[in-house]
Amino acid sequence: MKSIAVINQKGGVGKTTTTVNLGAGLARKGYRVLLLDMDPQANLTVHVDKRPDLESSTLTNLLVEDVPLKELVQPTAVENLFVVPSDTSLAGVEQVLANRIGRETILREAIEAYPDAGVFDFVLFDCPPSLGVLSANALVAADHVVIPMQAEYLSLQGMAKLLEVIQLVQKRLNPQIKIACVLPCMLDARTNLSTEVLREIDTHFGSMLARSRIRNNVKLAEAPSFGRTIFEHAPDSNGARDYEAFATEFVTMVGAAPPRSTPAGGAAPASTPTPTATPTTNGAASTPASDEPPPAAADASA
Numbered sequence: 001m002k003s004i005a006v007i008n009q010k011g012g013v014g015k016t017t018t019t020v021n022l023g024a025g026l027a028r029k030g031y032r033v034l035l036l037d038m039d040p041q042a043n044l045t046v047h048v049d050k051r052p053d054l055e056s057s058t059l060t061n062l063l064v065e066d067v068p069l070k071e072l073v074q075p076t077a078v079e080n081l082f083v084v085p086s087d088t089s090l091a092g093v094e095q096v097l098a099n100r101i102g103r104e105t106i107l108r109e110a111i112e113a114y115p116d117a118g119v120f121d122f123v124l125f126d127c128p129p130s131l132g133v134l135s136a137n138a139l140v141a142a143d144h145v146v147i148p149m150q151a152e153y154l155s156l157q158g159m160a161k162l163l164e165v166i167q168l169v170q171k172r173l174n175p176q177i178k179i180a181c182v183l184p185c186m187l188d189a190r191t192n193l194s195t196e197v198l199r200e201i202d203t204h205f206g207s208m209l210a211r212s213r214i215r216n217n218v219k220l221a222e223a224p225s226f227g228r229t230i231f232e233h234a235p236d237s238n239g240a241r242d243y244e245a246f247a248t249e250f251v252t253m254v255g256a257a258p259p260r261s262t263p264a265g266g267a268a269p270a271s272t273p274t275p276t277a278t279p280t281t282n283g284a285a286s287t288p289a290s291d292e293p294p295p296a297a298a299d300a301s302a
């Protein structure tokens with residue numbers, strides 16, 4: 001399982017959009033993906049059609065009360081895509097944990113203790129726009145970092161601080177963390193501004209810069225209010241094309257093995273090492289016999 005922190009302490013740069021649509025892009029390739037909403041604003045939770053105010057258990061229960069991850073994972077309407085929701089109570093976590101020893105390693109330990117963790121190929125952490133204890137937990141649990149960056153003036157502001165925090169985490173708490181890429185988001189290819197900013201990002205990050213570009217696309221902005229990923233909302237949009245291309249680049253970037261199951265609708269290969277949940281017409285999932293069944297898969301055709 002590869003764990004990825006999608007992080008940038010700036011708000012509105014495309015973190016949540018990238019977490020959801022990279023996750024969905026990977027799920028479409030047949031990978032099993034778990035999304036963790038680590039932002040009290042719960043934008044990711046809403047984006048995958050969950051209601052933060054109605055969720056009985058969220059990431060807060062894990063971080064504060066040690067509720068096992070197993071009890072928090074939920075299927076989404078997308079095959080292979082699962083979520084641990086967030087709600088506003090997560091905002092209080094920084095304070096509650098302020099004096100707790102080992103507060104930065106809670107999430108990593110919860111993942112290590114999760115018996116079904118191996119069922120997932122990727123777990124993606126959608127970080128809040130701050131570098132507090134929530135982001136620290138994501139960085140400690142992650143082996144790769146994706147930094148979405150808006151192609152506008154001042155987008156590099158704060159980058160030095162972020163890189164410093166990542167380096168510190170690497171030195172003290174998580175030696176294996178690597179920056180997978182900086183991903184330019186909300187690009188307006190028609191303006192010189194974007195081109196200039198891209199050049200500036202390239203000067204600073206060089207090899208860290210992803211080849212993919214996420215263009216400005218109104219369908220990406222619309223999708224969250226429908227509770228859908230871009231691939232359900234507007235499969236023919238530039239937004240879908242850009243995130244599809246990024247998911248493909250990302251698989252190579254992090255050296256992921258080929259997916260264990262075939263993409264949505266296809267039959268699973270005979271050698272699938274983990275039990276695959278089989279959706280049934282009533283929405284319940286039947287799973288082949290197993291000691292540790294994976295979370296139920298939702299019917300993607302619904």
Ligand SMILES: Nc1ncnc2c1ncn2[C@@H]1O[C@H](COP(=O)(O)OP(=O)(O)O)[C@@H](O)[C@H]1O
Pocket residue numbers: 010011012013014015016017018043129185186187214215216217218220221222224
């Ligand atoms: N490529 C894009 N084109 C158009 N709108 C976008 C794009 N990416 C994100 N948005 C919109 O911009 C806003 C901020 O994006 P979001 O992913 O929520 O950022 P963050 O999680 O970093 O705060 C949201 O309303 C989102 O729908």
Ligand SMILES: [Mg+2]
Pocket residue numbers: 015016017039043044126127
């Ligand atoms: Mg967000």
